[in-house]
Amino acid sequence: MKKYTFTEKKDTRSGFGAGMHELGQQNPNVVALCADLVGSLKLEPFIKENPDRFIQCGISEANMIGLSAGLTIGGKIPFATTFANFATGRVYDQIRQSVAYSNKNVKICASHAGLTLGEDGATHQILEDLGMMKMLPGMTVINPCDYNQTKAATIAIADYEGPVYLRFGRPVIPVFTDADQKFEIGKAWMVNEGTDVSIFATGHMVWEAIQAGEMLEAEGINAEIINIHTIKPLDEEAILKSVEKTGCVVSAEEHNRIGGLGDSIAQVLVKHKLAPQEYVAVDDSFGESGTPAQLLEKYGLTAKHIVEAAKRAIARK
Amino acid sequence: MEIEQLEKVASQVRRDIVRMVHGCQSGHPGGSLGCTELFVALYFERLKLKEEGGKPVFDMNGTDEDLFFLSNGHISPVWYSTLARRGYFPVEELATFRKLDSRLQGHPTTHEHLEGIRIASGSLGQGLSVALGAATAKKLNNDKGIVYVLMGDGEQQEGQVWEAVTFAPHHEVDNLIAFIDLNGQQIDGPTVKVMNNRDLGKKYEAFGWEVISIEEGNDMAAVLKGLYEAKSRLGHGRPILVLLHTGMGYGVDFMMGSHKWHGVAPNDEQLAAALGQLEESLGDY
Incomplete structure (x- = not known):
């Protein structure tokens, strides 16, 4: 089993900011928009070097989505940024009509997704965004796992023509993927090969899954861990190939169990290869205030919970 | 084009509108008929459009062109007819309006690649934001084209409109002309009774816009003068x-x-009565 180590912890939103900084230098068509959260989205380096290509929208997210759609008419590549809650649920109809149905090349980049936003509580902790976004025809949905992968994903989506939802978060977490990685949209990333259970994780849960893999190994269980950074289009081939080998599945996501990655995987299994599946996800509830670590523990989203789910899945084989 | 000719085009567009709505027994004739002079004046006289051999050529980005956006997408019949009569697509296609497999969807969409349409609209309140984005792109591209957008007066009840109204003067978007179709009606009745948008002009002025009026929006000469x-x-x-x-x-x-008549189709008898009042100046589709 491959061992993953890290020397530093960083937030994925800073990976986004670093990616934008690089895009600002590389691609003259990239335009950044923000709804009064420039510091939270780590956009300062982009704005400093490209003041003319930054559009401050104020606290007006609906207008920001419409502006972004309009900017594509004229060849711009708008990156519309705010917290995940305000980037999705608040503006669902604007995204649906002006971006997705109109097939506009808008990148909706959403920070502070999930429970790990922490102390602000449930009003800001969206756990339904992956579901809402993946239901939109033509929308690509990406949830990278660490700083380096978020930076790489940010750069990659600028070269992809079409609407994208890019989700990242607030807490600092281990940086364990390569700094110079190439991000392939829609291509699952094999973290560790195994034979007893397939653990499909996305976003912050990938590091938890890696730790779970080590805990399982200590108990003689050989887990395969795959990072599903692209929720849509889903790498069905990678999922099926893994399940053919292991015969059971754990899905792990910082999202409601309804409508997220787990449900996308379940659809694949139902259609092509029946296998027991256990969900590590928030059990159809809102979040609450607390530290990220406390919340992950209370809502069942830690390595320990993945280990338990893996054992349940194996027992059902 | 002379005013008399523009009026002839408008008469034909009105015939198209009632025939299209009659043909599928659905759609929105009222607002379409009310805005006919504006559409004809824009597309046949005022908009700078990309053309080859006298026919417009559609390009999504609209580089170096003037752009028009329809925010109140339900008045699609007047837009479709105007675009077809201007040469964007064959007038025969108007007969497919709101029917299965048509590019002329009930509300405008880019989904069917209909020439002339750059964004889907229908869910109200979004068009001004989109137009501001397109106008901003023109500025970034150093493109001198003008962006026009039409909204309904009932539509002014949508909150997003006011986000956009606040944005535009702050960012000095001065390559954009927005219209509000002040017909005073919405689905549930007169706008003053449903939700009174009192003093719209004063509101926009207070937000930092420059406001002018075209008092006779169904008088071609007045519309042309107002656009100028x-x-x-x-x-x-x-x-x-x-x-x-x-x-x-x-x-x-x-x-x-x-x-x-906001969203009701005429029956056969009403169609005949309507067509009797409108000259067939360019030939029906």
Whole structure:
């Protein structure tokens, strides 16, 4: 089993900011928009070097989505940024009509997704965004796992023509993927090969899954861990190939169990290869205030919970 | 084009509107008829459009062109007819309006690649934001084209409109002309009764817009003059609003001035009565 180590912890939103900084230098068509959260989205380096290509929208997210759609008419590549809650649920109809149905090349980049936003509580902790976004025809949905992968994903989506939802978060977490990685949209990333259970994780849960893999190994269980950074289009081939080998599945996501990655995987299994599946996800509830670590523990989203789910899945084989 | 010719085009567009709506027994004739002079004046006289051999050539990005956006997408019949009569697509296609497999969807969409349409609209309140984005792209591209957008007066009840109204003067979007179709009607009745948008002009002025009025929005000469004046005020740091006073259902006597014809199709008898009032100047599709 491959061992993953890290020397530093960083937030994925800073990976986004670093990616934008690089895009600002590389691609003259990239335009950044923000709804009064420039510091939270780590956009300062982009704005400093490209003041003319930054559009401050104020606290007006609906207008920001419409502006972004309009900017594509004229060849711009708008990156519309705010917290995940305000980037999705608040503006669902604007995204649906002006971006997705109109097939506009808008990148909706959403920070502070999930429970790990922490102390602000449930009003800001969206756990339904992956579901809402993946239901939109033509929308690509990406949830990278660490700083380096978020930076790489940010750069990659600028070269992809079409609407994208890019989700990242607030807490600092281990940086364990390569700094110079190439991000392939829609291509699952094999973290560790195994034979007893397939653990499909996305976003912050990938590091938890890696730790779970080590805990399982200590108990003689050989887990395969795959990072599903692209929720849509889903790498069905990678999922099926893994399940053919292991015969059971754990899905792990910082999202409601309804409508997220787990449900996308379940659809694949139902259609092509029946296998027991256990969900590590928030059990159809809102979040609450607390530290990220406390919340992950209370809502069942830690390595320990993945280990338990893996054992349940194996027992059902 | 001479005013007389433009009026002939408008008459044919009105025939198209009632025939399209009759043909599928659904759609929105009232607002379409009321805005006919504006559409004809824009597309046949005022908009700078990309052309080859006298015919417009559609390009999504609209580089170096003037752009038009329809925010109140339900008045699609007047837009479709105008685009077809201007040469964007064959007029015969108007017969497919709102029917299965048509590019002429009930509300405009880019989904079917219909020439002339750059964004889907229908869910209200979004068009001004989109137009501001397109106008901003033109500025970034150093493109001198002008962006026009039409909204409904009932639509002013949507909150997003006011986000956009706040944005435009702050960012000095002065290559944009917005219209509000002031016909005073919405689905549930007169706008003053449903939700009174009192003093729209004063509101926009208070937000930092420059506001002008076209009092006779169904008089071709008045519309042309108003468009000329609006354009002359561009480029001074402020967006322009044109309050376009129209009569819902204008041109067909029994449809005029009533919200009842907002979204109702005429029957055979009513169609005949309507067509009797409208000259077939360019030949029906």
